Amino acid sequence: MLDDSFEVQVDEPAGPGVPAAGSILYLDGVSVSFDGFKALNSLSLILAPGELRTIVGPNGAGKTTMMDVITGKTRPDEGDVLFDQKIDLTQLDESEIANLGIGRKFQKPTVFEHLSVFENLELALKADRGTFATLMFLLKSEHRDRIDATLARIGLADKAVQRAGSLSHGQKQWLEIGMLLMQDQRLLLLDEPVAGMTDSETEATAQLMLDLAKDGTRSLVVVEHDMEFVRALGAKVTVLHEGSVLAEGSLETIQADAKVVEVYLGR
């Protein structure tokens, strides 16, 4: 592509596999286009195990498309997407990727409206996903305890038997986070987790994210517009713009970057 010239990748990977060493998630040169519109334009990103990363960027920067590519919803036109250094995610479908240990929370909270809050968490519970296994599945007491614990953690203990469809927007956000917790995944992708939450809820969510990242067994990628939230996470920030990485670094470095100020933060 001729119009790619402004975004020159300095570190060309020496070969597949080598630059991915020690990463939990590795994206290199990923491009996706819809009817001529380049949603991702040679995007490259490396996430270390146990890392918490925030991603910011204006609308249309490719944040959601990036998550679609990682979770198998969208197949990239070109580029490598590797999980845990060796698993090629572009060859797998959504459920296979979820079973590898990648969980996702959507921008628009998507819960199963006709099921109860409890049942939503039960479906998310880490257990055999096979058809016959689920047919014969019996909820044991340790499962029940885990679900109850999660219900308490997301503040929905008193709503366990309510239909998920009757929850408020913020409660649905919490429920979806709860479902992510139940899955016990190694990589968590969260798309605008605090949209529609009150300030105190936002604070609690930030604390939850930090807790999750603390023991180093999970990696988190959080897409968020809310700069207060980003600050509270205090993690490395990646700025996306027009489908590529514009800048990367701590929030302070980012906010000082002239390009970022121009395209995103404003003045």
Add this chain to the structure above:
Amino acid sequence: MKILILALLAFLACAPARADEFSDAVRALNADNFADKIAAVETLAGLGDGRAATILEAMSDGNLLATKDGAILIQRASGFTDALTQAPASGEGAEPITVNNRLRGALRGAVGRLGLFSPDAELRKRAAESVLTSPTPESAGMMRRALANETVPEVRTLLALALANLDLADEDPARRRAAVAALRDSSDPLSRGRLQAMLENETDSEVRAAAEKAVSEINFRLSLVSIGANIFQGLSLGSVMLLAAIGLAVTFGVMGVINMAHGEMIMLGAYTAFVVQELFRAFLPPGLIGWYLPVAVPVAFVVTFLVGVALERSVIRFLYGRPLETMLATWGISLMLQQLVRSIFGASNREVANPDWMTGGVDLIGGFTLTYNRVVIIIFCMAVLGALAALLRWSSFGLHMRAVTQNRPMASAMGIPTGRIDAATFGLGSGIAGMAGVALSQIGNVSPNLGQGYIVDSFMVVVFGGVGSLWGTLVGALSLGLVNKILEPYAGAMLGKILVLVVIILFIQKRPRGLFALKGRSVES
């Protein structure tokens, strides 16, 4: 009448020597056994005398009588006449000449061949066609005589071909070679068959080589004709499928509404054609009847447009965003419309006649006919598609329609009356189905179940071509029509259709969005 007498005189004049032979043969019709009678019939047919036809026809109807003294009489409503002299005669003591089935067959053939000497060129042509399909060595002499007197080139060609067919079996190799040369230019499968039969025991190598070449030339021409015929029939079927599907492409493709009552819109259009035809018959001079069809097309459009708008406003608009429910509700509508029409017009088929200008067709070589009604439907179908494409592309209604399809809230915010556009779009799809119904009334039965026969095919066309793409619908319909017709000779009509359905079902697995799929994020959700 004058011409008839002149012709008779001419024949008599040119064959005076055979006058006696003729009378003998007529008398021999009353022979003692059937074998002799048949021989006499063949003789009469071979003589090529104009009078023979009347006599033989009378004989086959049981109106030929013989008197004790050997005179042969023809019985008419007006009385008896002598078969030879045509003079009135007394039927006293005359007995009908008995006829059996074999004799009757011989009579029929003889009368047919005698047509070669009819003064009417059209009759001669028909007779020549019949001898061409079944030439017998006995008629060779007669055909040569007829050929000598024939002036119409078309009939001459036919006769020459028929003679050539006979000459293939001639003793003289030169004659056989001439016959092969004459047959080389024909495109008649029968001639090819005779040439092939001849090759089985042809000994003359030169004639053999010529015949082989002739067979391969005829084969080549016939295969061209059959390809042409297949393409035409495929296009014809494809255009019928296309007509049935265009309306659906609008309601399904543009609005995403599955209209199971689409077939009933077609049915309503066909009944509109019937009503318009009946009104023409009842109130307008008979000379204008041919005009009912051009009138029925816009009337059907208006009728089904209004029905479509009424349905959209009363039922379908409450079901937007619930496609499965829409499907069931429109199925209910289709049942009610069928029953309504059945109650009004009865369950039996109604006859919608082709106007005169649409009947008949052009005979092309190889027995393949381009029928006018099929040609008209192909043209009509393309015109409808073209008009629709133009409407969507260039009119402000088309612009609004596309706007509403792509972004309903935005279109609404810009002041486009989305409700009215929905109703009009649905009406448009229904109206096109109505016009299709008028066209389909020209090639099939008009009954309350008419629409049911088209609904599965129409959906297949739209899905195969790609939802939302008129171009896809066109390509989908024509290719399905062609594939159907190409499969038919090998698999039979029913199995061909089944195969096509199976292929589409498998095809949709590979390309769930059809041939000409729209891409992009909006489609994926």
Add this chain to the structure above:
Amino acid sequence: MTLHPSLSARLFATDDRRLWWGLGAAALVLLVVIPALNLLPTPGSALHVPNYVVTLLGKYLCYATLALAMDLVWGYCGVLSLGHGAFFALGGYAMGMFMMRSIGARGVYGNAELPDFMVFLNWKELPWYWMGFDQFWFAALMALLVPGALAFVFGWLAFRSRITGVYLSIITQAMTYALMLAFFRNEMGFGGNNGLTDFKDILGFPLAQPSTKLALYLLSALVLGLAFLLVRFVITSKLGRIMMAVRDAESRVRFLGYSPTHVKLFAFTLSAMLAGLAGALYVPQVGIINPSEFSPANSIEIAIWVAVGGRGTLVGAVLGAFAVNGAKTWLTGAAPELWLFLLGALFIAVTLGLPKGLLGLWGQIRRKEVRDA
């Protein structure tokens, strides 16, 4: 015999006691009261249930089983199959083939080996796919396996390619349409236009005998009951909740690590097998199976039984099948020209006004009464 713990736990530890009382009452009426009223009172007395009513009820019971099958895929899994009539008909043909072969030399042509229509078509020997159908167990197995296998292959192709919603409905409709055309052909070897009929007996019991009819009716009731328990077992399992999740937000289910393809394939195949079973019980009771059973209109009608009763509820599906078919029997006798109007209106009314069917309506009324009281 010990039940699998999950089975017993789920079947009997239910919070809805009224359901079990209702089911018990229904079983009592269907299995005891009606047979008793058929056998004990003298024919003609007010209490006597005539034989034709028994057969009619037997037919409805098969329809109800078919409705349960439909409800499983549509009501719970969100897959609106417009080809379920095909699975029903295939099951029916399997049983019809068995009864055809049981006729033996008693046919018009007296050919012990070939059914009449094959003799008529001048066939010399039995086609290979008719082999084994002289055995009841084989025919019964095929009545389950053939629809199941067709559903499995068809479903695997369709669900894997993520054909959903109306597209799936349309191609299932094309499937049954293609099968109808195929079965109309004499060359297929299933009796063409006329189908299979003139059955004499089943397992040695003459079909015309009232006791055979009563037995078939009882069997249909029993099968309906078992089908109800089976489907209930499935939908109350975790798999059942995943089905509902697939129905409501299919793509979201994938991100939880479940495969909607497998879930739908399971529901579709199980449902097709139930439909085949219903068809196999239906054919001996009506005495004929022909290609019109494959017509797309039949399949759509099944959807309306479920919708009328209330989809996503098993009791609703069963009630819907009884209600719509009862109305059909009554109206096609009393005012045939009105039937299609009513059926058509039913389609519209249910989709527009009663999205939850009669059962939903009843629930609404009851809740309102509770509120008002």
